[in-house]
Every structure is written in structure tokens, then in C-alpha cells.
Amino acid sequence: MDLPPPDVCHAAIGRRDPAFDGLFYTCVRTTGIYCRPVCPARPPLLKNCSFVRAAAEAEAAGFRACKRCRPDAGPGTPAASGSKASVTRALRILEAPAADAPPLPRLAERLGLSERHLRRLFARHLGVSPVALAQASKLARAVELLDRTEMPMAAVAAEAGFTSVRRFNELFLAVHNETPRQRRSRRPSAMHLTLSRFETPFATLLIVTTASGAVAALDFSDFEERLRRLLTRHHGPVTLVSGDTPPAVAEALAAYLAGDLSALQRIPTAAAGTAFQQRVWAALCAIPPGQTRSYAQIAEAIGQPGAARAVGMANGQNPIGIIVPCHRVIGASGSLTGYAGGMARKAWLLAHEGAALQLV
Known part of the structure; x- marks a missing residue:
């Protein structure tokens, strides 16, 4: 389609006519900016305008894209909105x-x-x-x-x-x-939860479950104080009563330790956290066994590429270790970096899952 005459183009930008959007771009000589016909800015005078068919022509002529109507973005992209x-x-x-x-x-x-x-x-x-x-x-x-x-x-x-x-x-x-x-x-009054112990080849686990059998927290026995602190932070006042690990949870953990790495996905969880934390923890659960991710990759996965530091903080607030696999997050260089349960346990878990390790 040919470029409309200048007076037609100028009339279109005066009424911000969407029918002309994408048919031409307005280059404003007094500002050095080029715009779409629907730009919400005040229309320039005709004598200060030139019109081109493509954004590339405007940029080749030295004009900058308007930050209000974003003519440098193709139709259908977020910037075009x-x-x-x-x-x-x-x-x-x-x-x-x-x-x-x-x-x-x-x-x-x-x-x-x-x-x-x-x-x-x-x-x-x-x-x-x-x-x-x-x-x-x-x-x-x-x-x-x-x-x-x-x-x-x-x-x-x-x-x-x-x-x-x-x-x-x-x-x-x-x-x-x-x-x-x-x-x-x-x-409301304190929440009543069940605290049980589960033996593994590399540590004794503390498992906190709800009345329905969902896991609210999982940590190592030498970090019971941290477990209680995270429970209180996420659930408010809680009362822990000693009991047995629910059969479904015990069977799934045993199957995982025996080599069925997908068994963790069958364990119901009841983690409480902020909306951002929940998104990070869901992204952790999406990491396949045998694979690892960096904080930056997790931030990309949840749609906030600049939030790697916040992702690291949410990772550290994860109350359900192993099942919500924060151990699968490593340094950008491939090194193990830190782990709240200890580096030896992190290495054991990753080796058990078959992840390639760089022990730095």
C-alpha cells in the first residue's frame, strides 16, 4: 500500500485514527522523535512533520522512538500497547x-x-x-x-x-x-500440627503435617529451631504435637530414596507464604530431578528477570526442604553455593538425583 498524502496523514494523527495505525509513522523534526498515528501526545504542526512507511526508515533517518506510543514495537507485542x-x-x-x-x-x-x-x-x-x-x-x-x-x-x-x-x-x-x-x-488461636521424625541414609528429617496429612514443613533434625521459626513466620502461632509421619508421605519419601525420583511430586504440601514466595517455590518444584537452575534462571522463569536477589531470599524462606527442592538451585558458575542444611547434604541429594556437579 502506498503512503497516504501528507495532509491525510496529518488529519489521521489529529484524530488519532486507529485505522491508520501501522500504515505510516510520523517523524517530528523539531523533537527528533517518530510516532504512531494513535500517539496520545499533542499532534505536531504539519510543517514539522515528515511521514514514512516503516519504523526502520525513521530510525535510519536519525529519529528516536516515542516512549508513549512505542512505534519501535511490532503489532501484538506488549510495547505496542x-x-x-x-x-x-x-x-x-x-x-x-x-x-x-x-x-x-x-x-x-x-x-x-x-x-x-x-x-x-x-x-x-x-x-x-x-x-x-x-x-x-x-x-x-x-x-x-x-x-x-x-x-x-x-x-x-x-x-x-x-x-x-x-x-x-x-x-x-x-x-x-x-x-x-x-x-x-x-x-485466631494457635494452629495444631503434627511433628514426626523420618530416618534417611544421610540425616534424620523433621516433618510437620496438617490434620489432612499435607506437609507444612520439612527440615533436618539439627535445625529444629529454624523449622519452628519458619512455621511461625508463615502460619502464625502453632502448636506441635509429636506423632507419626502420615503413611502416604512416608511411602513417597521411601520411594524417592529408593530411586523413584518422581515420588516427591505425590506428596501433598501446605506451605504458606507471600504470593511472590509461592511463585518461586512453584518454580523450584518445576525443576526436573537431575537438573539444576540458578537464581537468575528462576527469576526468568517467574517473569521477573531482575529479581534474582529476591528469589534467593524466597529460596531461603522455603519451609519444606527436599520436597520443594531448593537444593536444585546452584550458582551461575555451576558451583554448589550455599545450602541451609549443609553442603554435604546438598551434594548427597544432587548426586542421588544424578545432577552433574562442580564441587567448588
Whole structure:
């Protein structure tokens, strides 16, 4: 199809006509930027415009792609969705753990937008500001910590992303009409779980199960304090009662140790954690026996390639060792790196599963 006449092109960008999207691109000589016909920016004067058929022509002539309408992206790609895609990317960043969620100026910089324009996009697509959304995310995280853990209030505030306990208390009261301490006082009574021991060739395992037989925690017997700490962090107050390992769990673990490496997948689990942690733990379970992944690869797998550090933190908070196979995560160089249960046990598990090891 031939390029439409300049006056037709200019009229199309004046009304942001989607029928012309992809038929031509507008090169604005006064700004050095090229745009799609549907660009939400103020239309330039005709005398300052030239029109080309392809984005490559504009770039070859030295024009830069507009950051609002993203003409450098092909049809159907996330970038071609323009402002909506920018909001989607911002939400993905803000959903990261609180310690990794950037303040507004840095968020806008990462998206290639001004703070003012980012606020306008949030108002248009979501009806709230980035600050309000970030505060809601922090408060949701704080509620989860208050209900599930025994962490001190200062630690809850810091973990949820607040830089001040006073600000945390003020915002919590304003939104929930009660203080964080009042919220915690309304928690349900302690959860009753069963603690059993299971012998293996390389260690004695502590296994915590629910009334339905699902595994809520698994750790080594010399790390019982850590097991109890993670249980409290993820489930809130718990009472552990000694008992037997459920037959289905014992049989599956025995089968795994005997060489049926897929047997771990038959064990029901009841791990509690944040949405981000759950995604990381699901990605761990997706690593086939005999294979390994790095933190960066796990971050890629969950769609957050810049969150390798946060993935490492979630990996360390995994309450169900072996079954949720955090031992299958190694260094990017192929070295074993660390393991909460000890390097010798990690090496044993990987060797049992047939993974190629670089013992560095």
C-alpha cells in the first residue's frame, strides 16, 4: 500500500485514527522523535512533520522512538500497547518484595517516563496513584505478617516496606480503623500440627503435617529451631504435637530414596507464604530431578528477570526442604553455593538425583 498524502496523514494523527495505525509513522523534526498515528501526545504542526512507511526508515533517518506510543514495537507485542503496557510493567515491578519495590522517581526512571506522566497513566488506567497502590501493597503485606507471625512491630514495618514505624502505625490506623497491635490481638488461636521424625541414609528429617496429612514443613533434625521459626513466620502461632509421619508421605519419601525420583511430586504440601514466595517455590518444584537452575534462571522463569536477589531470599524462606527442592538451585558458575542444611547434604541429594556437579 502506498503512503497516504501528507495532509491525510496529518488529519489521521489529529484524530488519532486507529485505522491508520501501522500504515505510516510520523517523524517530528523539531523533537527528533517518530510516532504512531494513535500517539496520545499533542499532534505536531504539519510543517514539522515528515511521514514514512516503516519504523526502520525513521530510525535510519536519525529519529528516536516515542516512549508513549512505542512505534519501535511490532503489532501484538506488549510495547505496542503503549501507555497500558507501561502501567502493566509498573505493576509487575511494584508486586516485587517490598525491599525491591522502588520509590516513585526511580520507578518512573526505569519505565522511561516522567513522574507526572506516570501518575497520569495510573489515574487513567487504574483510578489510583502509584503511591496509593504501593501503600496498599505494603499494608496488605503488613496484615499478612501480623496475622501469621510473631515478628515485633518494628520488624513488621520494615519487612512490609515502611521506613518509619510511626508512619506504619498512622497509615494502618487510617485505612483499617485499628492499630497494628489491635489487629494482631484478634488473631485466631494457635494452629495444631503434627511433628514426626523420618530416618534417611544421610540425616534424620523433621516433618510437620496438617490434620489432612499435607506437609507444612520439612527440615533436618539439627535445625529444629529454624523449622519452628519458619512455621511461625508463615502460619502464625502453632502448636506441635509429636506423632507419626502420615503413611502416604512416608511411602513417597521411601520411594524417592529408593530411586523413584518422581515420588516427591505425590506428596501433598501446605506451605504458606507471600504470593511472590509461592511463585518461586512453584518454580523450584518445576525443576526436573537431575537438573539444576540458578537464581537468575528462576527469576526468568517467574517473569521477573531482575529479581534474582529476591528469589534467593524466597529460596531461603522455603519451609519444606527436599520436597520443594531448593537444593536444585546452584550458582551461575555451576558451583554448589550455599545450602541451609549443609553442603554435604546438598551434594548427597544432587548426586542421588544424578545432577552433574562442580564441587567448588
